[in-house]
Amino acid sequence: MLESLKSVVDLKPFERDRTARRLSKAANVDDLRKIAKRRLPAGVFDYIDGAAEDESAMARNVSRFGDRTLVPRVLRDVSNIDASTDILGASAPMPLIIAPTGFPRIAHPDGELATARSAAEAGIPFSLSTMGTRSIEEVAEVCPGRKWFQVYVWRDRELTKDMLARCKENGFEALYITVDTAVLGRRERDVRRGMSLPPKLGLDTFIDGALRPGWTLDFLRNDPIVFSNVAVSTERLGNSTADGTSAVSLADYINSQFDPRLSWDDVAWIREQWDGPVILKGVQSVADAKLAAAEGIEAIALSNHGGRQLDSSPAIIDLVAPVADAVGGEIEIYCDGGVRRGSDIVKAVALGATAAMIGRPHLYALAAGGKQGVDQVLEFFLDGVEQTMALSGVGSIGEIDRSLIG
Numbered sequence: 001m002l003e004s005l006k007s008v009v010d011l012k013p014f015e016r017d018r019t020a021r022r023l024s025k026a027a028n029v030d031d032l033r034k035i036a037k038r039r040l041p042a043g044v045f046d047y048i049d050g051a052a053e054d055e056s057a058m059a060r061n062v063s064r065f066g067d068r069t070l071v072p073r074v075l076r077d078v079s080n081i082d083a084s085t086d087i088l089g090a091s092a093p094m095p096l097i098i099a100p101t102g103f104p105r106i107a108h109p110d111g112e113l114a115t116a117r118s119a120a121e122a123g124i125p126f127s128l129s130t131m132g133t134r135s136i137e138e139v140a141e142v143c144p145g146r147k148w149f150q151v152y153v154w155r156d157r158e159l160t161k162d163m164l165a166r167c168k169e170n171g172f173e174a175l176y177i178t179v180d181t182a183v184l185g186r187r188e189r190d191v192r193r194g195m196s197l198p199p200k201l202g203l204d205t206f207i208d209g210a211l212r213p214g215w216t217l218d219f220l221r222n223d224p225i226v227f228s229n230v231a232v233s234t235e236r237l238g239n240s241t242a243d244g245t246s247a248v249s250l251a252d253y254i255n256s257q258f259d260p261r262l263s264w265d266d267v268a269w270i271r272e273q274w275d276g277p278v279i280l281k282g283v284q285s286v287a288d289a290k291l292a293a294a295e296g297i298e299a300i301a302l303s304n305h306g307g308r309q310l311d312s313s314p315a316i317i318d319l320v321a322p323v324a325d326a327v328g329g330e331i332e333i334y335c336d337g338g339v340r341r342g343s344d345i346v347k348a349v350a351l352g353a354t355a356a357m358i359g360r361p362h363l364y365a366l367a368a369g370g371k372q373g374v375d376q377v378l379e380f381f382l383d384g385v386e387q388t389m390a391l392s393g394v395g396s397i398g399e400i401d402r403s404l405i406g
């Protein structure tokens with residue numbers, strides 16, 4: 001009887017590492033999201049997970065990827081799959097970029113440092129936000145890999161200029177100008193909760209925090225979360241721009257600090273300050289893509305900010321083919337919003353994108369398991385791209401074209 005019991009019982013060795021144990025239950029991005037939801041206070045989870053108004057742009061971003069089908073070719077030797085590609089003239093193991101996101105340290109105390117390390121190990125470009133919670137210098141110290149910086153244009157131009165100088169001094173390769181945030185979108189989950197950044201420890205947060213002791217202890221034990229990039233530049237310049245030391249509502253902060261007069265003249269001004277590649281992030285029309293190409297911009301990121309700005313904006317995957325038809329030969333095209341699986345990356349490339357980018361997926365992963373979580377989500381994407389390619393009968397990224405789309 002013992003023998004027959006042995007033959008059916010499969011006792012795996014107990015995983016001692018709690019994070020690894022937790023992550024072993026996740027098979028995809030949605031599972032990581034569920035773990036993040038369990039671990040984060042509701043206000044923090046909603047800040048990351050939420051979007052503008054009815055959240056219809058966010059839902060469309062995801063569902064329109066699902067609506068696209070692939071037409072697999074069969075009986076092709078797919079024993080060697082190579083998902084590598086060139087992004088801005090350098091090789092990457094797959095057509096994927098980590099999108100810039102503000103306040104990652106509210107997801108996990110290691111924040112950008114964990115994500116940047118993981119991206120460097122995987123060979124994926126990492127993007128740091130102006131509204132980051134680790135500075136340009138701190139990221140450079142831990143990330144020998146490709147680093148890109150995302151800049152918002154401040155009313156105080158000296159602040160923008162100083163951040164660009166710091167990027168140059170610290171080996172950042174490319175610069176995004178985010179152009180979809182002239183004012184902040186109305187994120188109604190944050191409005192309802194009175195969400196501030198960093199989160200205020202009010203009564204609600206205390207009750208919620210008590211239910212998530214792991215997050216609360218990390219939050220209290222670690223150094224305060226501030227807008228690190230702003231803090232370093234304000235100190236260097238000796239000016240008094242708020243750096244997040246006091247809690248603020250994101251809408252009040254952005255609407256008072258960012259310049260809503262942002263125009264093509266400012267893009268030209270930034271190009272004078274920065275001699276590396278520039279990516280315009282937040283382009284959502286063929287007309288603007290053509291203007292960007294005419295300005296000699298190196299790349300555009302088709303993006304509606306993950307549905308967090310204009311809720312009536314188009315699903316991003318629907319923009320890729322028309323934009324690629326208009327400017328594909330002249331400019332690199334990235335796209336983000338709703339990329340949740342390797343197959344989404346393959347679809348984006350098939351329609352004409354150079355690479356796709358991920359926002360929320362890496363934040364869910366960070367919240368679920370710090371750097372180990374980000375390692376895992378990057379593995380999901382690489383495995384997903386390779387498996388989709390094998391099942392579609394394509395061996396290399398160069399072979400992927402529109403004939404693959406159903």
Ligand SMILES: Cc1cc2nc3c(=O)[nH]c(=O)nc-3n(C[C@H](O)[C@H](O)[C@H](O)COP(=O)(O)O)c2cc1C
Binds near residue numbers: 100131150357360
């Ligand atoms: C919590 C959060 C913060 C973000 N912060 C920024 C930011 O500071 N700058 C920026 O250009 N985009 C920001 N974004 C937008 C992302 O760069 C990206 O466009 C978006 O997340 C892509 O959609 P996805 O989340 O569906 O992948 C943020 C997105 C999220 C979810």
